[in-house]
Amino acid sequence: MSDEAIVAELRKLFPVVEHWTYLYNGSIHPCARPVAEAMSSFLQQWQDGGEAAFFPAFEAFGRLKEKFARLVHAKARNIVITESTTAGINIAAHLLRPRIGQNVVVTDLAFMSNTYPWLAGQAGAEAEVRFVESSNGKIRLEDMAARIDEHTAAVTLCAVTVGSGFRFDLSAVHQITGRYNVPLVVDGAQALGVIDIDVNDPPLDFLATTAGKWLMGPTGIGFLYVDDRYLKSTPPTVGWLSAANVADWDVQHCQLHDDAMRFQGGIPNLIGVVGALAGLELLDQIGREFVERRVHHLTTYLIEKLEAIGVAIWTPRVDSERAGIVFFNVPNHESLHSRLKDRRIYCGSFLGGIRCDPAFYNTIEELDRFLGVVESHVAEQRRGVRDGNE
Ligand SMILES: Cc1ncc(COP(=O)(O)O)c(C=O)c1O
CATH class of the missing domain: 3.40.640.10 (Type I PLP-dependent aspartate aminotransferase-like (Major domain))
Known part of the structure; x- marks a missing residue:
């Protein structure tokens, strides 16, 4: 069974996925059915x-x-x-x-x-x-x-x-x-x-x-x-x-x-x-090694994409120096946070930035949804600064 097939099964244990793109698992983990x-x-x-x-x-x-x-x-x-x-x-x-x-x-x-x-x-x-x-x-x-x-x-x-x-x-x-x-x-x-x-x-x-x-x-x-x-x-x-x-x-x-x-x-x-x-x-049952592999896969993807968007990532890049948390600073982070929430995307917002903690049951599609909102916010901020300077 591929990791994706396993994740598709595991997602059935987490009703939260029907309500939110939930990316704040290091804060309060959503309750699993069992x-x-x-x-x-x-x-x-x-x-x-x-x-x-x-x-x-x-x-x-x-x-x-x-x-x-x-x-x-x-x-x-x-x-x-x-x-x-x-x-x-x-x-x-x-x-x-x-x-x-x-x-x-x-x-x-x-x-x-x-x-x-x-x-x-x-x-x-x-x-x-x-x-x-x-x-x-x-x-x-x-x-x-x-x-x-x-x-x-x-x-x-x-x-x-x-x-x-x-x-x-x-x-x-x-x-x-x-x-x-x-x-x-x-x-x-x-x-x-x-x-x-x-x-x-x-x-x-x-x-x-x-x-x-x-x-x-x-x-x-x-x-x-x-x-x-x-x-x-x-x-x-x-x-x-x-x-x-x-x-x-x-x-x-x-x-x-x-x-x-x-x-x-x-x-x-x-x-x-x-x-x-x-x-x-x-x-x-899931296996801690599976969780670690999967979280690493998702956080690595997130960091690569956030780097491409050009936000200030606070989390170290080296694999051995990080685990399940990805934090970045961005201008007007509170407005980004409320926009994410409006799109039913749940993550953290403090210390001038956004924290995203994907768990094993999250998917690349969910991260893309999150990244799409971050990208538009960053583009708007840049436009705002440029227009403000003209
Ligand atoms: C690293 C760390 N330690 C401690 C806590 C607080 O945990 P508790 O409420 O179980 O004391 C948190 C909560 O976010 C945390 O992230």
Whole structure:
């Protein structure tokens, strides 16, 4: 079967294609039929059976940890189910709490949730937060190396950055952080589901992400990989699920799990859990390698055509330096964005530009529809400038 034939079949799983040319998959991934069905079935069981619905859903919680662990080449005992990427990074920031005189190294291509936990002071008000500045949408490793020293308590970065879509070479980053044995906190929200991240190679201390983007699940569910060496640490928050033996009902002594379960608190968002599990199962069925190949094919096409149109592409061109995001700047980007929306084309608009994140189920025809609108907008802007100068 050709990739096109496979895609034609897969598109049937995504009702969004009947309503939109949907190209913002790294923001909120549209809900696939199997994900919707899993969640509706949980709702039905809850309606009909009350608490009885929670037992199978709680089993799904266990399976979700197993599935996510396999995706990142980890063990379920190292996985926390969180509510978001943000929640995961906050746990990491709490555990790594920098002391006076220490610093944390972040980048200016980070998402707010990567820097705020350190800047807001909950991870240590005295710590210096050092920014590595990007150039042309990339972070140069030598610039990062220059910021790290023996006082660095953590380096935190997005494996694939949210704006330019720059993809870090994590092994090369680790060669730098490894010099001082600095813990590495990675945000995988724009990476996992498209590219492979193995928490053992290079060894990561924390890897946080959400179910709601390339993992095709609902928002409200996230994941955190916690390396073994933090599994004895005191969690920022604890609850009954953190207890080593819930059945003891021991309210007078707090004996925590000796695995990442100690970072769970109360009953999780189980409707989200069953949806997230269905998303990961779908990803398994489709095959992550297929997704990566297909996304690469679509983003490469997009970049070539945008170059021909002559917009300022912020995303790096080199294959190994990008994943599923293509970002470009264009004059009057907001008017282009609303024109795209009028044509039922959905993409992102921020930082003076347009972000387009095609997923495996998108087609070249859809990209051409998008590119056609971009091309007319750019031609109009140029005419406007020329006419204005006459
Ligand atoms: C790289 C990255 N990190 C974190 C987030 C926020 O994720 P969450 O809402 O799960 O905390 C986003 C959302 O766009 C993102 O792109």
